[in-house]
Amino acid sequence: MIAFDFNYYKPSTIAEAIETYITATSLRKKVIYYSGGTEFITFARTNKMHADVVIDIKGIPECNICEIQGGQLIIGAAISLNKLVETNLFPLLSQTVKQIANHSSRNKITIGGNINSQLIYREGVLPFLLADAKVKIASQGEEKVVSLKKIFDRKMTLDEGTFLVQIIVDASFIDLPYLSLKRTQMTKVGYPVVTLAALLKENQIRVAFSGLCSFPFRSKKIEAIVNDDSLSERERIEQIASHLPASIVDDSHASAAYRGFVLKNLLVDTFEVLEGKK
Structure with missing residues (x-):
């Protein structure tokens, strides 16, 4: 059981997610974005994490893409680890995340959640580091694509109010040995x-x-x-x-x-x- 109350929102657009964040923080609420929720529930139950407002990005279409477009593999932050294994569009990534937790947990854990984890492992990021991946991030007033290494230095270093939308890999990497x-x-x-x-x-x-x-x-x-x-x-x-x-x-x-x-x-x-x- 989680010992504190919080408001839960599941926006359907990036703009709605950001608007919800701005409104909540203007009321001095502690807000977190999440794409899976498994870690939030685990840590909240042991009082290691707290939030007044939770914004679930799984309802945003851009966060649920997993396909090759124009020579790039686009993976939404809300894609589950098992979905990555099943589609197998990037075999190194599939094999790496297949070794995380058990099958049931991988249905719930998302790639965005794994990369943003408070645990030290964050194994899902390894293939992206090797493939010089880029990421699409969203914050108040803008959406932009930047190099992963610009926002990942040992862990994710996103500014307050910014969330991960997609990870982008050049298709030339996906079939390498x-x-x-x-x-x-x-x-x-x-x-x-x-x-x-x-x-x-x-x-x-x-x-x-x-x-x-x-x-x-x-x-x-x-x-x-x-x-x-x-x-x-x-x-x-x-x-x-x-x-x-x-x-x-x-x-x-x-x-x-x-x-x-x-x-x-x-x-x-x-x-x-x-x-x-x-």
């Missing part, structure tokens, strides 16, 4: 010890990680090491492990030492699969 690997401590369903996503573009391996540090990331410095043919595979793996952007997570799911061990094994698998496709 790829690899998506997730390792958990005990069962297949669970928080990742490490998730690795990789793409091969123009004979260069792109790689991104989740669960390793306290945020998902793609590192150009690490990719330079990955693709440095002057180094042996063992040397590259050791250098990658020493060039992480932050310390390795050490928590109840896995120790830092174990996560480091898993990282090295995943890199071995990545080299074996993708270097053979160059």
Whole structure:
């Protein structure tokens, strides 16, 4: 049970969503946008999240698109993870989100919700980081398309009153050779010890990680090491492990030492699969 009352709105247009936000904030209400609601319900039940007004964007048509248009894959923020798996328009994305939670939960979790998650994992963003994705965002007075990396720095950094409408991927990325690997401590369903996503573009391996540090990331410095043919595979793996952007997570799911061990094994698998496709 959620211990506080809140007003729920489900607008049918972007303009209506923004108008609802402006009206509520003018009354000093705490407002959140959500595209799935699973995380809000979970955290609200334990008093870790509070809102006076909830604006559900699932009723907005632009947030429910999942198709290729004019050489671009357009994915609405309200598309469920299972819908991404079923349509399989971007195989790397499909395989990555297929490993999140269980089938029933993936019917409710949306790609926008996963990327905006307060949890450290946010695995759904990894393929988009690798594919140099763009996003469509909406706020008072404007809708605009910007680079994902402009608003995602370890986590989403949207301005107050702004919400994610769509993620846009150039179609040239969707059929590239790829690899998506997730390792958990005990069962297949669970928080990742490490998730690795990789793409091969123009004979260069792109790689991104989740669960390793306290945020998902793609590192150009690490990719330079990955693709440095002057180094042996063992040397590259050791250098990658020493060039992480932050310390390795050490928590109840896995120790830092174990996560480091898993990282090295995943890199071995990545080299074996993708270097053979160059």
